[in-house]
Amino acid sequence: MKEVCEQFQIKHHNSSPYRPKMNGAVEAANKNIKKIIGKMTETYKDWHEKLSFALYAYLTSVRTSTGATPFSLVYGMEAMLPIEVGIPSLRVLIESKLEEAEWVRARYDQLNLIEEKRLKAICHGQMYQKRMIAAHNKKVRPREFHEGELVLRKILPI
Incomplete structure (x- = not known):
């Protein structure tokens, strides 16, 4: 890849789209579409034939x-x-x-x-x-910690 880029004088940059607020929503939508396709197909080979119907169903459901x-x-x-x-x-x-x-x-x-x-x-x-x-x-149980008690603390990398 590097040689091809040098040959055609292309500046190649590696990047990945990252939108932390949206990635969860996109993943949830994709998961739902996969579920719909899974219910519509008989074999894994015909999923592309059902994709348009699955998308239509997804877009028209409340x-x-x-x-x-x-x-x-x-x-x-x-x-x-x-x-x-x-x-x-x-x-x-x-x-x-x-x-x-x-x-x-x-x-x-x-x-x-x-x-x-x-x-x-x-x-x-x-x-x-x-x-x-x-x-x-409602399900979360409140906990109180006092000075001197031992607790586990997760240290996040910088």
Whole structure:
């Protein structure tokens, strides 16, 4: 690798993306997607065929922490199921009968409500965190240490 970089005068730098606040969320999302794929596949060889369905299911399921689906928080409306295109649902029929100007105005109103939905999801998330903290603190046993008692102390590397 070093020789190729020297030959083409490429400056190669090793780096890794590190976002401590987000890595846990990404790992949790990946874990959930792997669970969904695991339930959908018969053998390990056909997982790539089910990936799009698993992602669709993940994006359209309601999160306990926000009380909304990720799709609705991004686009301001719930996702339309593929079956709704072939067999029109009430929502499809209502939108198909709207004139273009009315549809644009309705969509604009929906987009204006996205911020409100996101703020509501943030509030819901904060309440969820408080409930989780209260549940955790309920199980934690308070301990008191006095001067002269022996305790184990973990020393972190610098």
